[in-house]
Amino acid sequence: MANRRVDYLGLRSALADRLLPVLVAAMSFLAALAVAGTLASAALAAHWQGDTQASLTVQVPDPDGQAATGSTTRLAAVLGALQGMPGIANPQLMSADEVNRLLAPWLGSDVAQLALPVPAVVTADWAGPGSPDGLAASLQKISPGTLVASGASWAARVAALTTSLQACAAAVLCIVALVAGAVVSVATRSGLAQRREAIEIIHGLGALDADIADRFAARATFLAAAGSGVGALVALPVLFWLADLAAPFAGPAPGAAMPGLPPALWIALPALPVIAAVIGWGTAQLTVRGWLRSLA
Amino acid sequence: MVRFDDVWLKYRQETQAEDAAAPDVLRDITFEIPDGGFRWLTGRSGAGKTSLLKLMTLTEHPTRGRIDILGTHAARISRRDAAMLRRRIGVVYQDFRLLHHLSAYDNVALPMRLARRNEAQIHADVAEILRWVGLAGRLEAKPHELSGGEQQRIAIARAVVGRPKLLVADEPTGNLDDEQAQRLMMLITALNRLGTTVVVATHNLGLVSRYPAPRLDMEDGRLIRHG
Numbered sequence: 390m391a392n393r394r395v396d397y398l399g400l401r402s403a404l405a406d407r408l409l410p411v412l413v414a415a416m417s418f419l420a421a422l423a424v425a426g427t428l429a430s431a432a433l434a435a436h437w438q439g440d441t442q443a444s445l446t447v448q449v450p451d452p453d454g455q456a457a458t459g460s461t462t463r464l465a466a467v468l469g470a471l472q473g474m475p476g477i478a479n480p481q482l483m484s485a486d487e488v489n490r491l492l493a494p495w496l497g498s499d500v501a502q503l504a505l506p507v508p509a510v511v512t513a514d515w516a517g518p519g520s521p522d523g524l525a526a527s528l529q530k531i532s533p534g535t536l537v538a539s540g541a542s543w544a545a546r547v548a549a550l551t552t553s554l555q556a557c558a559a560a561v562l563c564i565v566a567l568v569a570g571a572v573v574s575v576a577t578r579s580g581l582a583q584r585r586e587a588i589e590i591i592h593g594l595g596a597l598d599a600d601i602a603d604r605f606a607a608r609a610t611f612l613a614a615a616g617s618g619v620g621a622l623v624a625l626p627v628l629f630w631l632a633d634l635a636a637p638f639a640g641p642a643p644g645a646a647m648p649g650l651p652p653a654l655w656i657a658l659p660a661l662p663v664i665a666a667v668i669g670w671g672t673a674q675l676t677v678r679g680w681l682r683s684l685a
Numbered sequence: 686m687v688r689f690d691d692v693w694l695k696y697r698q699e700t701q702a703e704d705a706a707a708p709d710v711l712r713d714i715t716f717e718i719p720d721g722g723f724r725w726l727t728g729r730s731g732a733g734k735t736s737l738l739k740l741m742t743l744t745e746h747p748t749r750g751r752i753d754i755l756g757t758h759a760a761r762i763s764r765r766d767a768a769m770l771r772r773r774i775g776v777v778y779q780d781f782r783l784l785h786h787l788s789a790y791d792n793v794a795l796p797m798r799l800a801r802r803n804e805a806q807i808h809a810d811v812a813e814i815l816r817w818v819g820l821a822g823r824l825e826a827k828p829h830e831l832s833g834g835e836q837q838r839i840a841i842a843r844a845v846v847g848r849p850k851l852l853v854a855d856e857p858t859g860n861l862d863d864e865q866a867q868r869l870m871m872l873i874t875a876l877n878r879l880g881t882t883v884v885v886a887t888h889n890l891g892l893v894s895r896y897p898a899p900r901l902d903m904e905d906g907r908l909i910r911h912g
Contacts (some may be wrong), residue, residue: 591795593742597764685746
């Protein structure tokens with residue numbers, strides 16, 4: 390309509406201007422958490438995968454025993470073989486203290502006094518192409534019973550977990566969007582019922598369907614965007630708190646005053662009111678235009 | 686030109702069974718009003734006058750028959766074109782149908798704003814017509830602050846401010862005193878002389894005799910007299 394100042398349909402009072410933003414704010418709050426969950430799980434997965442995917446752990450039982458080939462101990466033979474193998478980088482024998490610390494949760498703090506045959510543990514990085522699958526067979530020949538654990542299998546599990554979390558978050562976002570659309574639709578129908586007479590009057594005076602639908606859509610867009618903005622703002626302290634909790638696992642930037650949110654989240658959060666506005670506008674347009682079909 | 690050809694009307698009901706049982710409120714209506722014509726629409730309450738006017742203002746569709754409004758076959762136009770056609774029709778409703786949250790000025794300006802006229806033109810035309818109906822001093826008054834007669838004059842001003850090609854009025858003098866009714870009829874006849882086709886539904890046979898014009902006389906949903 391030419392004059393935007395006049396609220397022809399009285400929508401400021403008709404279209405629930407408290408309930409709709411509050412419900413959309415709640416939806417937006419949930420959406421913010423879901424988006425943050427997706428991004429955080431992806432970041433944590435990347436961090437964990439980076440650490441574990443390239444790592445190798447070699448357990449050598451009876452390390453001081455005679456190696457199957459040569460005259461050295463089994464441990465020395467394995468270390469020597471690892472140092473000479475292509476694709477293996479930085480093989481290091483884990484100290485007895487480190488091994489005891491790793492076993493302490495299961496065997497107690499006095500592992501050393503139990504006189505158990507604890508294997509020697511060698512860590513290394515896999516820098517070669519492909520997977521280190523052939524390594525275990527080679528080491529078995531030198532030192533039978535030697536076990537090789539690759540980080541790749543853990544990384545695959547972490548990747549599967551991340552994908553599942555992201556799928557769940559995407560489902561939550563879809564449900565939130567559908568519920569937000571339903572909320573806008575119900576509010577719009579309520580507004581239509583309250584303003585039926587006014588709509589019939591301006592329809593009779595020659596208003597186009599678009600004139601009426603645009604009025605409702607503008608109001609719904611404003612209320613949805615405002616509600617979503619509030620929801621995103623309310624979510625911020627919660628997200629900072631969660632980021633603080635996750636910081637030890639994600640490796641916070643040293644010297645940072647407060648744990649930072651992923652940069653992608655700083656883009657996603659302002660996008661929430663925009664998405665809510667689009668949902669509000671589209672839903673109101675469809676609802677009003679459908680309803681207007683009942684008029685001649 | 687307004688032409689009704691064998692027009693029947695039955696109001697739509699909630700269910701098909703109710704629809705089938707519902708009575709025809711208009712039956713076999715056929716007449717023609719040439720461009721610039723004036724017709725009184727008379728008949729007792731319940732005779733079908735308001736239903737006929739609803740068809741004329743495109744707020745109902747006929748169950749059968751053909752209606753041409755201002756030369757346009759009403760059943761064959763898009764919703765957009767129907768809206769455009771409504772903008773050329775001025776309507777005075779029996780119950781005024783003002784928007785209660787808007788001022789008198791904004792109510793009268795509404796058809797012109799819907800037609801996207803510029804505000805300067807709107808201001809000039811609205812001020813003039815409100816002065817004509819004697820409400821120049823009540824521009825900002827809301828309908829609930831006005832008497833029944835004043836509300837009726839606002840409704841009339843809204844119907845004529847856009848200089849419609851067809852003016853349809855349902856009991857326009859019902860809440861007016863004699864002097865106001867005379868002023869209204871002067872306005873309507875002036876519009877008619879300028880080429881607007883006019884149809885006025887009324888019970889007031891005194892008014893009809895003072896302003897002689899052909900009559901559409903209705904009884905029990907049928908047109909019993911034309912001319």
